[in-house]
Amino acid sequence: MIKTTVVSSLLSTALLCVAPFAQAASTLVYCSEGSPAGFDPGQYTTGTDFDASAETIFNRLTQFERGGTSLVEGLATSWDVSPDVHTYTFHLRKGVKFHTTPWFTPTRDFNADDVLFTFNRMLNKDDPFRKAYPTEFPYFTDMGLDSNITAVNKVDDYTVQFHLKTVDAAFAQDMAMSFASIQSAEYAAKLLKEGKPSDLNQKPIGTGPFVFKSYQKDSNIRFTGNKDYWKPDDVRLDNLIFAITPNPSVRVQKLAKNECQVSYYPRPADLAALRADKNLNLPSQAGFNIGYLAYNTLPKIKGHDEANPMAQLKVRQALDMAINKQNIIDAVYEGAGQLAVNAMPPTQWSYDTSIADAPRDIEKARQLLKEAGVADGTEITLWAMPVQRPYNPNAKLMAEMIQADWAKIGIKAKIVSYEWGEYNKRAKQGENGAILIGWSGDNGDPDNWLGTLFGCDALEGNNYSKWCDPTYDALIKEAKATADHGKRVELYQRAQHVLKDAVPITPIAHSTIFQPLSKAVDGYKISPSGYSSFYGVGLK
Incomplete structure (x- = not known):
């Protein structure tokens, strides 16, 4: 065998009635961005759900x-x-x-x-x-x-x-x-x-380090520190409260008033005000993430009788080359994003630097649509996330900019959104048209991007494009099944070329992660996966 060894009490009822998020001596309030769909991590795939369960309980x-x-x-x-x-x-x-x-x-x-x-x-x-x-x-x-x-x-x-x-x-x-x-x-x-x-x-x-106490949908989740935790140094809080605050402006206001001590990632537009607040820290790091636009490639979108134009490669090529990604990065990310070309970030090993985007070309895009038999004025639904995510600080604005770009080639984009849990549920069932989505890496392995998001095994899950290519799938499965690192790099790079040529997605950006928190918070570390983790975190 090959051996590997890797080496105060709850707030009172009276206090809660007067001020739900008033602080006890060691109570930390986190302004989170949305309500979890549940607390069984095995059932879910999003950071909103994992923050409230896997990272705490x-x-x-x-x-x-x-x-x-x-x-x-x-x-x-x-x-x-x-x-x-x-x-x-x-x-x-x-x-x-x-x-x-x-x-x-x-x-x-x-x-x-x-x-x-x-x-x-x-x-x-x-x-x-x-x-x-x-x-x-x-x-x-x-x-x-x-x-x-x-x-x-x-x-x-x-x-x-x-x-x-x-x-x-x-x-x-x-x-x-x-x-x-x-x-x-x-x-x-x-x-x-x-x-x-x-x-x-x-x-x-x-x-885990925190014990679940209660949950009020769209309001709060309450935890207490686990005094019996097997790693005592990781439990430095008596109480942890998730104050569910979808509006990013309200999160900034609560942070400024010390109604919460840690907030979900801010919009780029709020960074200047956060930097100017002498009571706050704003650490940052390059995000291990990608925000992208996925095209539903099914012949017919679930719930629709008409043929799906995005099932044709020429249509996806046209939609892709019409998008002004640099404008999106300037307006949506406001300098806190890097233009994305591949389906994973450049810091992921096996990333192929030889791959390039097709040049933006409105006339060629129009010609491709004509060759595909797509009439001027054809409507495509464009799904925009209702929540802010580390990889996309403002999906609504991004959708509006893509809508304007597609109008230039004769495509009418109808922007659609749902509550976050419903958004994911419907998309995984194949009801989406083009959809804004993204990913933060979980384990540092290329398969976490290329397999989890685009493999045939993921068609009922995170493969929002519903794209299944036998050649691509064989490459990523062979790569995952070999222990030879050099061979894995070669196979994953070949797979990246297949993916790029098939255009099931338009990669948009890799965002920089900024984490606003009170200067009273001690021990918080930014997660490369975009999770909000409070084990090892205390208050000074």
Whole structure:
């Protein structure tokens, strides 16, 4: 075997009634950008959901260091990899306690049974809990883990083995991702017995640094510090409150008034005011992200009888070359963005620098549409996110600028939006036209971009283009299944060329991340994945 070792109380009811976000001695308020769809990380793919669950309530077998993508120990203290790289053996941490809440009191510590429940629920559609609470696990399936993991075995109470069909060069990193958060098998059994399995998603139980207390949709989420956490230094707050504040201007106002001490990423237009506030810090770093426009390539968009013009390559080429990306970067990102060419950022290893955008050419775009038989005045829906994301600070403005660009080639863009959870749900079902979306890297591996977003396995998940190319898919799967780094680079670069030529997306920008926070906040680190994490964070 190859050995790898990686080395005050809640606010009173009276106080809450007077001022919901008044501060106790160690209460931190975070002005978040939106309401989570739920608290079961396995069901979701967005940072809004992960911030409220995976980054607070749960742990994973492996974890990423704070502010980076290097692996550190989590619920596993070490792991072994077999010589053929098909079996991973995880040695579990002892003495880890699940949260005690008014709705659940654990009778045992974390052990191998919890790992088996977590992954067998995702692997087996006939799992009793999954049958009682039918749900899908889009991230897990987007990465092909549902087909590549052949078995999860319990060796003993603190040893678990994962058996793979083919080599997965990023498997240990995969286990550190939010969707792999470990659930309590004992809690699940209790819910199943009571006929309340969906409570797993509404009343979460984990082993993480914060204990879930309550949630009011579109208002707030309340957590308390986990005093029994296995890594005590990571719990420096008695209370953590997410004040759900979708309006970015209101977030800035709350931060200035100290109604929250950390805010979701600001709009570029607010940076000057934030820098001028002597009570705030504004650290920044290059974003490991991409904001892009995805074209629905299905022959017919779900819910529509007419043929989908974007199913034709010439139409996508025309739409792509009509967009003035530099104008968007200037207006939307206001200097805090880098023009994107590929489907992942230049800091991701295997990025192919030889790839270039097609020149912007309005006349050629018009000619391509004519050749495709698309009449002047044809309408295409253009979906714009209702929330601000690290990769796109203002989707509405971006959509309006694209709308104006497409009008120049005779395309009428109808801008559409929904509540964030509904937006994602409908898009994953294929109801979208062209859609503004994006991604922040999760694990530092190229597959997290090229496979998760554009692979055939992701058609029901994050592949918003619904684009499935056999040549491309074979390249990324071969790359993921080899341990030879040089070979992986070569395969991923070939795949990038196939993707660029097929134009399922128009890459727009990689944004710079700015994190506004009170000078009273200590220990906060910007996540390259765009998550908001509060373990290790305290108040001075």
